[in-house]
Amino acid sequence: MSEKNQDFQQALANRLTDAAYPELPEHYQGKVRDAYDLPDGRRIMVATDRQSAFDRILAAVPHKGQVLNQTARFWFEKTADICPNHVLSFPDPNVVIGRKLTMLPIEMVVRDYMTGSTETSIWPMYKRGERTLYGHDFPEGLSKNHKLRETILTPTTKAAQGDHDAPITAAEIVEQGILTKDVWDELARLSLALFARGREIAAQHGLILVDTKYEFGVDDQGRITLADEIHTPDSSRYWIAETYQDRMAQGLEPESLDKEFLRLWVSERCDPYKDDIPDIPDETLEIFSEKYINLFERVTGETFKRESFDQPLRDRIRENLAKILPEYF
Template sequence: MSTIDRGALLPHLGNTLWDATIPELPNHYRGKVRDNYDLPDGRRIIVASDRLSAFDLILTAIPFKGQVLTQTARHWFERTADIVANHVLEYPDPNVVVCRRLRILPVEVVVRDYMAGTTSTSIWSMYKQGRREMYGVRFPDGLEENRKLPHTVVTPTTKADQGGHDEPVTPDEIVARGLLTAEQWRTVSETALALFARGRDLAARNGLILVDTKYEFGMDEAGTIMLADEIHTPDSSRYWMQATYEERVAAGQRPHSFDKDFVRTWVSQRCDPYKDPIPEIPAELVADTAAVYIQAYETITGQPFALPAEPEPVLERIRRNLTRFF
């Protein structure tokens, strides 16, 4: 469990990073949860906000969410740098990474160790419909939900444009469509498997099962393939708790995980979020979600999360730490 509970988080509810607009920085692009600034020298500043996105909307902001995701990724970037170079240059602030600007490859590499998932591109969704050939991999009959696969698989998808949906693709299709060359695909798929093996081994030491994860790769001006975006965060990866896994699966229950979908579930039970106004989200629900993110950070990294003694407005702190880039 987290060392920080709801009560400790309530005083911080008003101190979230909704808007990371910094007028002194150039070439601002705002994504759903990150704000990006491209510097003239080829560096990019990425600010992770606390915005929580669901149903194609920003529902609320979760205290420390941006910091948790940035620092969890930092933990993993530092522990996998011997496997592949990554885009990180420095961390001037807990919510900020300064990185190399890469040309992101048009294939998202998803690695899976278990028969799991609920989305249309998940192998369990397709398997229970009778599919046995998926992503260029042949799956045997008799596999069960939430059980380990015979071997770790790479299940790539195309990267959708804004508002689109990722689509399953096979390695042969990736090369035939010119998305990547055969050599590039070999490099990213082998690298992804090596990253996953490292993540699985280190997560197990902290009582976690790394179930599946996604990786994004990019290319610098010299053509070097590097790891980009994030790695093994609770938003990009599925983790289960080792201690209760066998008992719960044997009983037909879902394995324990970092359930961050409190807000999504609460909203969908009260309205049609695609048509109706979103009701005001209770402070206690926001605090509970923050506690789960912090628990995820502490469990994944094995490090305690330190709350600031005095809440400082997040944007003020970020601006102070980025002044030299103005």
């Protein structure tokens, strides 16, 4: 076995799938992150290696949680002048401690391209013959992966875990009293400004930021605050700019550095909303893991520091949490 293969086998064995620490209070397990709410208003979020898509867990991907957390850290720092965020500290490569927020019940999705493979993506809707999507009118004759005439917002409702997010229009959000018009207008302004910053920085590194989603909450002073993650390969699509035109001319999918790779792999083999997900081979997980690491390194200009195999990831995280929260450990 080559050294590279041996390292990947070790990484497979060291994946973080369970981040439940009974010492900490108010545990909540999401699809990807485990969270804890402390009495003093702080929220601990641990990014695991669980990989979700189609509203279900598909696999566990080596290095994935660290990539997510550290990519989000880069973008939180690069956009702090646009919108306040929840971040207080990063005590571990897989952990962020933030302010607990009152979360707003809408996910803000921003799109620059006609693409996607999930039920809430605009390409499957358009392909079915729909021409008014999220309150936007689209002309005939559009094709997959082409740039839209303008950047659009396509918000969705937030579903409970295991349920599906649902498309909704800006007008419906206000009419149904989900958000006031002033709050919607501010979320729209912030989302477009964040996306513009992301698109600009991505382009400087040879990447196309295709689309993304943002989640916002309100802090105890009533300020709208960015939460969860930002511009990660889980929450965004990224394409490699230098090969985009050639691949489009050949009728190929763009080279992606995001979870669309795994979505397409699954969709080619089953109906991910109805069928059992087939086992994903280790070789496919390795390709996927390297895409995430490549994305991190391209965006940040930093070399990704892979975890040591001296101890399980779960134990390292526990040690680092105990250093800053000794009263719980």
